Amino acid sequence: MEFWKLFVTALMPVLKVLFLTAVGTILALDRFGILKKDARMHLNTMVFFVFIPALALSNLAEAITFKSLVMLWFMPLNILLTFIIGSALGWLLIKITRAPRHLHGLVLGCCSAGNLGNMPLIIVPAVCKERSRPFGDKDACNRNGLAYASLSMALGNIFIWTYVYNLVRISSCKNSKANDVDDSPMNLVSLPETGQENTSTCPVGPLVSAENVSQANDFASGLEIEIARPDGVAKSLQVTKQAKVRKLLKKSAEKINLKALLTPATIGSIIGLIIGAIPQLQKILVGENAPLHVIEDSISMLGDAAIPAMTLLVGANLLNGLKGSSMQFPIIIGIIIVRYLALPAFGVGILKGAIHIGLIHHDPLYKFLLLLQYALPPAVSISTITQLFGAGVGECSVVMLATYVCASASLTLWSTFFMWLVL
Structure with missing residues (x-):
């Protein structure tokens, strides 16, 4: 296919995203006041708990089978590589720009975590619907593309809430200790109400599951009962090991956020994968002739609302970046260079090597999505994480806007090149 036609094909989805994003920004303006703070919060709740899980579940249940799931094994590794390379480049950026300590987690997160859910879910279906049909039949392309994007969203969500979450938490804690701030319980649970950064808190994390800590404490109590039994010297070595296990469990329960990790999108993806991987379940729920197809159809209808709602929210949330902050200009430029120049270049090299070795099956749409994962803007979830810990909230808004x-422009050019490369 000619390069110009590929450019137009890549441009159309981006224009659609820009249009919906602009509508979201306009609706959030004070003059209109439709997407005010409360409205955004309620819509975001609907997207998070209903629309995205429904979209992931329906797409994966319909398009994924056990055989195709085995063929997609390279995607988790590819996403892991984006985080590793992005973190290394982010660390270099911190050293070069001498970024403030409380922004280390933000910089590393923005450089490593791309928008692996929202943007592919918007771009891939839009590319499939173009008249040029770069990836073949529209229906098959749309079905497979949404399944790939949904799996990407689930995997990306796991990496973000395990890796970026703890990066921001650690950097906010280090900054708090350096300033000798008050570590009272009130400070630990309070969230910033404005765009100003809050460097006076060192929270373990408002989303840490109390149930996890309670379970660890119950297990530790059971160990203490065992330790109290005088079973002789031979038992003392076991007591020491049990004490170490107890300490490790308590530490893990405090730091690992299982509730944040198992978000509704991840749970929906897991259920969808289970349905798709088990032929008997898929025959019962998926397809016009399935006895319970009304359930899958209803879930699919809910999922259709996810993409426009997410795009409107992105536009509304970007409005906060116009208020400005003390974010250093070199850091913003550095993040843009990392995300839109360095990472995509690494991605092309990695995919070329993987194809040469024979690690990736020959599906142009799958290859396109793997490359696209290196060229995406920072994940929107980073804004939520910075608000949880009060570390660089205003700066994060500016970075997101920029x-x-x-x-x-970047996604249009890289998408054009990626399609030319895989077709």
Whole structure:
């Protein structure tokens, strides 16, 4: 296919995203007041708990089988590589720009964690619907593309809430200790109400599951009962090991956020994968002739609302970046260079090597999505994480605004090149 036609095909989805994003920004303006703070919160709750899980479940249940799931094994490794390379480049950026300590987690998160859910779910179906049909039949392309994007969203969500979450938490704690701040319980649970950064808190994390800590404490109590039994010297070595296990469990329960990890999107993806991987379940729920197809159809209808709602929210949330902050200009430029120049270049090299070795099956759409994962703007979830810990909230809004404005040109050019490369 000619390069110009590929450019137009890549441009159309980006223009659609820009249009919906602009509508979201306009609706959030004070003059209109439709997407005010409360409205955004309620819509975001609907997207998070209903629309995205429904979209992931229906797409994966319909398009994924056990055989195709085995063929997609390279995607988790590819996402892991984006985080590793992005973190290394982010660390270099911190050293070069001498970024403030409380922004280390933000910089590393923005460089490593791309928007692996929202953007592919918007771009891939839009590319499939173009008249040029770069990836073949529209229906098959749309079905497979949404399944790939849903799996990407689930995997990306796991990496973000295990890796980036703890990066921001650790950097906010280090900054708090350096300033000798008050570590009272009130400070630990309070969230910033404005765009200003809050460097006076060192929370373990508002989303840490109390049930996890309670279970660890119950297990530790059971160990203490065992330790109290005088079973002789031979038992003392076992007591020491049990004490170490107890300490490790308590530490893990405090730091690992299982509730944040198992988000509704991840749970929906897991259920969808189970249905798709088990032929008997898929025959019962998926397809016009399935006895319970009304359930899958209803879930699919809910999922259809996810993409426009997410895009409107992105536009509304970017409005916060216009208020400005004390974010250093070199850091913003550095994040843009990492995300839109360095990472995609590494991605092309990695995919070329993987194809040469024979690690990836020959599906152009799958290859396109793997490459796209290196060229995406920072994940929107980073804004939520910075608000949880009060570390660089205003700066995060500015970074998001700058990177998403640049994403329109970057995604168009890289998508054009990626399609030319895989077709």
